[in-house]
Amino acid sequence: MSGIVLYCRPGFEGECASEAASQLSPESAGGHIRAIPGAAQVQLFYPEMPQARHAHEQSWWGGWIFARQWFVQTDTVSGLAVDDRAMPLARALATAQQRVSSLFFETPDREDTKVLAPLCRALEKPVVSELKKIGGWDEQSLWRGHVCMTGSTDALVGISRVDNSASWPGGIPRLKFPREAPSRSTLKLEEALMTFLTERERKNLLQPGMRAVDLGAAPGGWTWQLVRRHIHVIAVDNGAMDAKLLDSGLVEHVRADGFRFQPDAPVDWLVCDMVEQPIRIARLVAQWFAQGWCRRAIFNLKLPMKKRYAEVQRCLGEVENAVSAAGKRARVRCKQLYHDREEVTAYLEPQ
Numbered sequence: 080m081s082g083i084v085l086y087c088r089p090g091f092e093g094e095c096a097s098e099a100a101s102q103l104s105p106e107s108a109g110g111h112i113r114a115i116p117g118a119a120q121v122q123l124f125y126p127e128m129p130q131a132r133h134a135h136e137q138s139w140w141g142g143w144i145f146a147r148q149w150f151v152q153t154d155t156v157s158g159l160a161v162d163d164r165a166m167p168l169a170r171a172l173a174t175a176q177q178r179v180s181s182l183f184f185e186t187p188d189r190e191d192t193k194v195l196a197p198l199c200r201a202l203e204k205p206v207v208s209e210l211k212k213i214g215g216w217d218e219q220s221l222w223r224g225h226v227c228m229t230g231s232t233d234a235l236v237g238i239s240r241v242d243n244s245a246s247w248p249g250g251i252p253r254l255k256f257p258r259e260a261p262s263r264s265t266l267k268l269e270e271a272l273m274t275f276l277t278e279r280e281r282k283n284l285l286q287p288g289m290r291a292v293d294l295g296a297a298p299g300g301w302t303w304q305l306v307r308r309h310i311h312v313i314a315v316d317n318g319a320m321d322a323k324l325l326d327s328g329l330v331e332h333v334r335a336d337g338f339r340f341q342p343d344a345p346v347d348w349l350v351c352d353m354v355e356q357p358i359r360i361a362r363l364v365a366q367w368f369a370q371g372w373c374r375r376a377i378f379n380l381k382l383p384m385k386k387r388y389a390e391v392q393r394c395l396g397e398v399e400n401a402v403s404a405a406g407k408r409a410r411v412r413c414k415q416l417y418h419d420r421e422e423v424t425a426y427l428e429p430q
């Protein structure tokens with residue numbers, strides 16, 4: 080059996096499996112899903128490899144919420160000799176019969192696999208070199224190779240479409256916390272901008288002089304991301320904002336309830352990180368968009384409840400319905416980012 084490997088945040092295997100069932104329904108192709116709590120990955124098994132490959136190519140990566148990264152698993156390697164790992168891994172990759180233009184060494188995001196990081200780094204170059212020798216490499220290929228080390232001598236290997244998967248190994252962008260930022264939450268918005276916008280969109284849609292509202296802004300990590308791009312921000316929060324951020328001259332701090340605040344004029348961006356029931360946030364963001372108060376929005380949905388996948392779907396459905404009832408066209412995407420905890424982040428953009 081071959082299949083698909085999905086990486087997710089540990090503790091969210093159930094959500095990832097429900098999503099996989101709804102997106103791909105492998106059972107209808109004679110396959111099944113395996114989700115082990117705490118594994119930080121979910122595996123889909125199909126009777127034939129072309130079925131897994133077809134499922135991967137047919138499903139749009141941007142539509143996945145709880146999966147951080149994925150690949151078509153084409154082989155399993157176990158019991159590797161510690162002094163000869165590169166060649167067997169390259170040979171296993173070659174069984175996919177698909178040349179690749181890059182290679183990701185990954186591990187599931189668990190405490191017990193953290194020790195494998197140096198090994199992954201050390202193996203990358205030798206495996207690429209072996210792969211080149213046996214004709215498995217092509218700089219022009221639209222496919223990428225994946226080696227998921229599950230232990231020091233065991234791995235799952237496979238391939239993914241470069242344009243239909245995450246751009247970072249394991250779906251984890253390595254972001255450095257900027258020392259001047261007032262809170263670690265800043266990394267959430269930075270990752271959201273990297274995930275939902277292309278480089279060109281980041282340049283065009285985040286221009287100096289634009290205007291934004293940040294609901295639930297204190298102490299200012301999200302506002303900081305906008306201010307560093309010279310965007311004017313109305314920061315709405317009853318809590319205190321970072322003093323240096325206020326000194327930038329680009330921030331107006333409004334001590335108010337984010338559910339009551341209305342802007343005097345439409346803004347380019349609404350961002351919202353208020354700790355509130357997700358459905359209330361979804362309705363609020365939909366209202367902002369429907370009324371034309373903002374052109375785009377990035378918002379975080381906190382998920383303290385049990386049925387988290389169902390709740391996210393309910394919230395996104397609510398946004399879509401409210402927007403279309405207002406006669407507007409928009410697309411909403413949502414992802415559990417690496418820097419998200421019991422939460423997901425969504426992006427609403429006009430169509």
Ligand SMILES: C[S@@+](CC[C@H](N)C(=O)[O-])C[C@H]1O[C@@H](n2cnc3c(N)ncnc32)[C@H](O)[C@@H]1O
Nearest residue numbers: 262264295297298299300301316336337352353
């Ligand atoms: C997770 S923190 C925001 C962190 C912020 N994004 C950052 O990067 O520093 C949530 C904030 O939402 C604010 N908040 C919660 N409910 C609110 C409401 N109804 N109106 C305005 N702010 C609210 C809280 O005061 C708190 O500062």
